Amino acid sequence: MNPFSSGTRLRDMIRAIRACKTAAEERAVVRKECAAIRAAINENDQDYRHRNLAKLMFIHMLGYPTHFGQMECLKLIASPGFPEKRIGYLGLMLLLDERQEVLMLVTNSVKQDLNHTNQYIVGLALCALGNICSAEMARDLAPEVERLLQFRDPNIRKKAALCSIRIIKKVPDLAENFINPVAALLKEKHHGVLITGIQLCTDLCKVSPEALEYFRKKCTDGLVRTLRDLVNSPYAPEYDIAGITDPFLHIRLLKLLRVLGQGDADASDAMNDILAQVATKTESNKNAGNAILYECVETIMSIEDNGGLRVLAINILGRFLSNRDNNIRYVALNMLMRAITVDAQAVQRHRATILECVKDSDASIRKRALELVYLLVNESNVKPLTKELVDYLEVSDQDFKGDLTAKICSIIEKFSPEKIWYIDQMLKVLTEAGNFVKDEVWHALVVVISNASDLHGYTVRALFRALQTTAEQESLVRVAVWCIGEYGDLLVNNAGMLNVEDPITVTESDAVDVVESAIKRHASDLTTKSMALIALLKLSSRFPSCSGRIKDIVVQHKGSLVLELQQRSLEFNSIIEKHQNIRSALVERMPVLDEASFGGRRASSLPNTVSTSNGTAVKLPNGVAKSSAAPLVDLLDLSDDVPAPSSSGGDFLQDLLGVDLAPATQSEGTSQAPKAGTDVLLDLLSIGSNPAQDNSVSTPDILSSAQDHKPAIASLDVLAAPSLTQASSSTASNMMDLLDGFAPAPPKPANNGPAYPSIVAFESSSLRLTFNFSKQPGNPQTTTISGTFTNLSSNVFTDFVFQAAVPKFLQLHLDPASGNSLPASGNGTITQSLKVTNSQHGKKPLVMRLRIAYKVDGKDVLEEGQINNFPRDL
Amino acid sequence: MIRFILLQNRQGKTRLAKYYVPLEDSEKHKVEYEVHRLVVNRDPKFTNFVEFRTHKVIYRRYAGLFFSLCVDITDNELAYLECIHLFVEILDHFFSNVCELDLVFNFHKVLVLP
Numbered sequence: 001m002n003p004f005s006s007g008t009r010l011r012d013m014i015r016a017i018r019a020c021k022t023a024a025e026e027r028a029v030v031r032k033e034c035a036a037i038r039a040a041i042n043e044n045d046q047d048y049r050h051r052n053l054a055k056l057m058f059i060h061m062l063g064y065p066t067h068f069g070q071m072e073c074l075k076l077i078a079s080p081g082f083p084e085k086r087i088g089y090l091g092l093m094l095l096l097d098e099r100q101e102v103l104m105l106v107t108n109s110v111k112q113d114l115n116h117t118n119q120y121i122v123g124l125a126l127c128a129l130g131n132i133c134s135a136e137m138a139r140d141l142a143p144e145v146e147r148l149l150q151f152r153d154p155n156i157r158k159k160a161a162l163c164s165i166r167i168i169k170k171v172p173d174l175a176e177n178f179i180n181p182v183a184a185l186l187k188e189k190h191h192g193v194l195i196t197g198i199q200l201c202t203d204l205c206k207v208s209p210e211a212l213e214y215f216r217k218k219c220t221d222g223l224v225r226t227l228r229d230l231v232n233s234p235y236a237p238e239y240d241i242a243g244i245t246d247p248f249l250h251i252r253l254l255k256l257l258r259v260l261g262q263g264d265a266d267a268s269d270a271m272n273d274i275l276a277q278v279a280t281k282t283e284s285n286k287n288a289g290n291a292i293l294y295e296c297v298e299t300i301m302s303i304e305d306n307g308g309l310r311v312l313a314i315n316i317l318g319r320f321l322s323n324r325d326n327n328i329r330y331v332a333l334n335m336l337m338r339a340i341t342v343d344a345q346a347v348q349r350h351r352a353t354i355l356e357c358v359k360d361s362d363a364s365i366r367k368r369a370l371e372l373v374y375l376l377v378n379e380s381n382v383k384p385l386t387k388e389l390v391d392y393l394e395v396s397d398q399d400f401k402g403d404l405t406a407k408i409c410s411i412i413e414k415f416s417p418e419k420i421w422y423i424d425q426m427l428k429v430l431t432e433a434g435n436f437v438k439d440e441v442w443h444a445l446v447v448v449i450s451n452a453s454d455l456h457g458y459t460v461r462a463l464f465r466a467l468q469t470t471a472e473q474e475s476l477v478r479v480a481v482w483c484i485g486e487y488g489d490l491l492v493n494n495a496g497m498l499n500v501e502d503p504i505t506v507t508e509s510d511a512v513d514v515v516e517s518a519i520k521r522h523a524s525d526l527t528t529k530s531m532a533l534i535a536l537l538k539l540s541s542r543f544p545s546c547s548g549r550i551k552d553i554v555v556q557h558k559g560s561l562v563l564e565l566q567q568r569s570l571e572f573n574s575i576i577e578k579h580q581n582i583r584s585a586l587v588e589r590m591p592v593l594d595e596a597s598f599g600g601r602r603a604s605s606l607p608n609t610v611s612t613s614n615g616t617a618v619k620l621p622n623g624v625a626k627s628s629a630a631p632l633v634d635l636l637d638l639s640d641d642v643p644a645p646s647s648s649g650g651d652f653l654q655d656l657l658g659v660d661l662a663p664a665t666q667s668e669g670t671s672q673a674p675k676a677g678t679d680v681l682l683d684l685l686s687i688g689s690n691p692a693q694d695n696s697v698s699t700p701d702i703l704s705s706a707q708d709h710k711p712a713i714a715s716l717d718v719l720a721a722p723s724l725t726q727a728s729s730s731t732a733s734n735m736m737d738l739l740d741g742f743a744p745a746p747p748k749p750a751n752n753g754p755a756y757p758s759i760v761a762f763e764s765s766s767l768r769l770t771f772n773f774s775k776q777p778g779n780p781q782t783t784t785i786s787g788t789f790t791n792l793s794s795n796v797f798t799d800f801v802f803q804a805a806v807p808k809f810l811q812l813h814l815d816p817a818s819g820n821s822l823p824a825s826g827n828g829t830i831t832q833s834l835k836v837t838n839s840q841h842g843k844k845p846l847v848m849r850l851r852i853a854y855k856v857d858g859k860d861v862l863e864e865g866q867i868n869n870f871p872r873d874l
Numbered sequence: 875m876i877r878f879i880l881l882q883n884r885q886g887k888t889r890l891a892k893y894y895v896p897l898e899d900s901e902k903h904k905v906e907y908e909v910h911r912l913v914v915n916r917d918p919k920f921t922n923f924v925e926f927r928t929h930k931v932i933y934r935r936y937a938g939l940f941f942s943l944c945v946d947i948t949d950n951e952l953a954y955l956e957c958i959h960l961f962v963e964i965l966d967h968f969f970s971n972v973c974e975l976d977l978v979f980n981f982h983k984v985l986v987l988p
Contacts (some may be wrong), residue, residue, distance in 0.1 A: 174936050247953070
C-alpha cells in the first residue's frame with residue numbers, strides 16, 4: 001500500500017479534526033489530509049476513492065478550498081458501482097454548482113445513468129440533475145426526463161417531476177412538452193407524486209400562459225375533487241400530521257387553485273364551495289391547521305370577488321390576531337395589509353386588536369401593526385387613533401420613536417379635521433418627540449399656524465406653556481421661538497382667548513426670558529439660535545420697553561465664532577440702535593403664507609402662478625383635509641419638469657424663517673448677480689426710492705413664485721454696505737421678502753436673468769431651428785434652452801425626432817418634444833426644451849452636434865449639423 | 875421557492891448546508907455568518923420569521939441546532955415551519971434519536987435527504 005495514502009477512515013478523520021483545540025491545529029490536520037487525498041488522486045487509487053471524496057466533502061463543509069476534487073467526482077460517477085456513484089453525485093452536488101464548465105463533462109454520464117436498468121441509479125441521476133443542472137444540460141436531457149415521468153415506479157416519477165421543475169425554470173421554452181404528462185400526473189393516487197405533480201403544474205402555469213389556460217379548462221374540476229377527497233378522508237397514518245391528513249398536499253393544492261383561479265371567474269366559482277369547506281372545517285389549534293387556513297385565506301383574497309368568502313377570510317384573520325402565538329399574529333397582520341385594499345370596512349372592525357399589536361414587545365409585529373394602522377386611518381377615526389398613538393409615543397422605545405413620529409405626523413397632516421386640533425396634536429408630538437420630527441413637518445406646522453389667524457393667540461400661549469415644561473426638544477423650541485417672535489403682543493395681551501383656555505399672564509419680560517433662555521441653552525443648535533435672534537428683533541419692536549434688554553442680549557453674540565450669528569447680531573444691533581424708525585415696518589407681521597400654493601408645491605403637482613401682488617390669494621381652508629398633498633414630501637424637492645419659475649414653498653419658507661443656512665443648491669429665482677442686489681439694498685434704504693429697475697431683483701413679494709434662495713441671512717445692515725459680501729447681498733434680496741409691506745418696489749414679473757440673444761442654431765433648405773436661452777441666476781452653469789423647429793418646405797414632416805450630442809464637459813438633458821409632426825411652410829412649430837450644464841463654465845463655450853430625422857412622404861430624411869455659434873458666456 | 879437550508883449550532887458552525895441557488899464560496903460563507911448572527915440573537919418570544927436581504931428566513935431551534943430555511947417573500951411561512959418539523963422527524967427516525975454528533979459523522983447520509 002502506498003505509504004502516502006491516508007489510512008484513516010472518514011470517522012477517524014472527523015474525530016481528529018474535532019479534537020483540535022485551536023484553529024491552527026485544525027488547519028494542519030486538514031492540510032495533511034488534503035495532501036494525502038491529492039496524492040491518492042494522482043495515483044488513481046481505486047479503492048479508497050469514495051472515502052477520499054467523502055473526506056473532501058467534509059473539508060469543504062468546514063470551508064477549505066477543494067477544487068482539486070472535482071475531477072474525482074466525475075470519475076466516481078462514471079464508475080459502475082452504486083456506492084461510488086452515490087458519493088460521486090453527492091460530491092457533484094456539493095462541490096460544484098451550475099455555473100462551472102466542468103458540469104458539461106458530466107452530461108454524458110448522466111444521460112447513461114438516466115437509462116440505467118437499476119432504478120436507484122436512475123433516481124440518483126435525477127436527483128443530481130434536479131439540484132444542479134444548467135440550461136444546456138436541461139435542453140439535452142429534457143426528453144429523457146419526460147420519458148421518466150411515466151415510469152412505473154412512483155419514486156422515480158416523483159424525482160422526475162422535481163427534475164422537470166428545475167428544467168422548466170431554466171429553459172421555459174420546453175414547457176410545452178411537459179403539459180401532457182403533467183395532466184396525467186395530476187390524477188395520481190400516491191401523495192408524493194401528486195405533490196410534485198402539483199408543484200410542477202404550478203410552475204408551468206407561472207412560466208407559460210398556454211399551460212395556464214389548458215390547466216384551467218381541463219383540470220380545475222379534477223383538482224377540486226382531489227381536495228375534497230383529501231379534506232373528507234379518514235385518518236391515514238401514513239400522511240398524518242397533527243390530525244390533518246397531509247397538510248402539505250392541502251397547501252399545494254390551494255396554491256395551485258389560487259394560480260388557476262386568479263383572474264378567471266369560472267374557475268373561481270368552481271372553487272368556492274371547497275374553499276368555504278376548508279376554511280370552516282380545519283382546526284386551528286395546531287400549526288398545521290393554521291398553515292392551511294393561511295393558505296386558504298390567501299387564495300380567497302386572490303381569486304375573483306366573492307363577498308361571503310371574503311368575510312369568512314377576514315374573520316379567520318381576526319381570529320389569528322388574537323392568537324397568543326407571535327408567528328400567527330405576524331402572519332395575520334401581513335395578510336391584513338393586503339386585504340385592506342380589497343375590503344377596508346371589514347378590517348376596520350379589528351382596529352382595536354391592531355392597536356394592541358402596535359404596543360407588542362416584538363419589533364417586527366410592532367412595525368407591521370403600525371403600517372396597518374396607518375392604512376386604516378380615515379376621517380372618522382382619526383381622532384381616537386391619533387390619541388392612542390400619541391399616548392404610546394411617550395412610552396415607546398427610542399428606535400421605534402422615529403418611525404412612530406413620522407407616521408403620526410403624516411396622519412395628522414392628512415386627516416386633520418380642524419386647525420385647532422391639528423395644532424394641538426402637533427404640539428403634543430413636538431413635546432414628546434420633537435427631536436425625531438423632520439424639518440418639513442414643523443415647517444408645515446408653521447404655515448398652518450400662520451394661516452389660522454384666529455388661532456394665533458391660542459397657539460402662542462400654548463407654545464409658551466409647553467416651553468415652560470419641556471425645553472429639550474429642538475423643533476418645539478424653534479416653533480415656539482418663531483411664534484413668540486411673531487405674535488408676542490398677542491401673548492402678552494391675552495388677545496383672542498378661546499373658551500377652552502385658562503388665562504395666563506405673561507409679561508413682556510417673561511416672553512423675552514423665554515427667548516433668551518433658548519439662545520443661552522447649551523444644546524440649542526445654530527438654527528435655533530438664529531431663529532431666536534430674529535425673534536428678539538421682532539420683540540424689540542413689539543415691546544419697546546424691553547428694547548434695551550434685548551439689545552444687550554443681541555450684542556452678546558457680536559463676537560460669536562459662527563459667522564451667521566455674528567452677522568445677525570451685528571445687523572440687528574444696528575437696527576435697534578440706529579434705525580428705530582424703520583424697525584417696526586421691517587418686522588411687521590408676516591403675511592399669511594399661502595397654504596394652497598404651499599400644499600401644491602409639496603404635491604409637486606402644478607407650477608403655481610406667479611402671484612405678484614402682496615398678500616394675495618390667501619385661502620384659509622379651515623378644516624382642510626389635504627388628502628392630495630403627499631405628506632412629508634421633501635419640500636426642497638424641486639420637480640424637474642418645471643423649468644419655469646414655480647412656487648417654492650419650502651424654500652421661501654426657509655428664507656422667511658431665516659433658517660436656510662446651507663448654501664443654496666438650487667435657485668429657481670430670478671435675482672441676479674450679487675452686486676446688483678447690493679445696489680438694490682442701498683437704494684431701498686434710502687427710503688422711498690424704487691429699487692433699481694435693471695432686472696436685478698426679484699419681486700419682494702413672499703408669495704411670488706420666483707424667489708431666490710441664496711443663504712437666507714436677512715441682512716439689514718446698510719452701514720456695512722460697501723463691503724457687503726456675496727452672502728449678505730444675496731440676502732438683501734431675501735430681505736426684500738421680509739420687507740413685504742414696506743418696499744415700494746413694484747412687483748416684477750418673473751425674470752430669467754441676463755438676457756442672452758437667441759440664435760439660429762441650424763438652418764437648411766427645409767428646416768430651421770432657433771434656440772432661446774435662459775439661465776437660473778443662482779446656477780450659472782446650467783442653461784435652459786428652448787428650441788423651436790420651423791418647417792421651411794412645403795411638405796409636412798412626420799415622425800420628427802431631434803437628437804443632440806455634447807462633448808464630455810457638458811451634460812445634456814432633453815425634454816420630450818411638443819409633438820412629432822411639423823406642418824409645412826412654417827404653419828406651426830415644434831418646441832423642445834433642453835437643459836445643458838457646463839462644467840467648464842466661463843472657460844469653454846457650449847458646442848453641440850445635432851441630428852434631425854423625419855419622414856417626408858414616407859421617405860426618411862436625416863439632417864446633421866453642429867452648432868458653434870452659442871453665445872460665449874453660456 | 876427554497877433558496878437554501880442551513881443547520882447551524884449555537885457557536886455558528888454549519889452542520890449542514892444545502893443551496894438551491896448558485897452562490898460563490900465566499901458568498902456562501904458570508905451568508906452563513908449573517909444568518910447565524912440574525913438567528914442567534916433573537917428572543918424566543920419573537921416570531922420565527924425574519925426578513926433577510928430580499929428574502930425571508932424561517933428558523934426554528936431544536937436543542938442546540940438552528941434549522942434555517944431561506945425562502946421568497948411570498949411563500950407561506952407556516953407551511954415551511956411544518957417542513958422543518960417534518961425534516962427533524964425524519965432525521966429522528968433515520969438515526970433513531972438523532973443528536974448533533976450523528977449529523978456530524980453522517981453528513982453524507984443527511985445530505986441526500988433534503
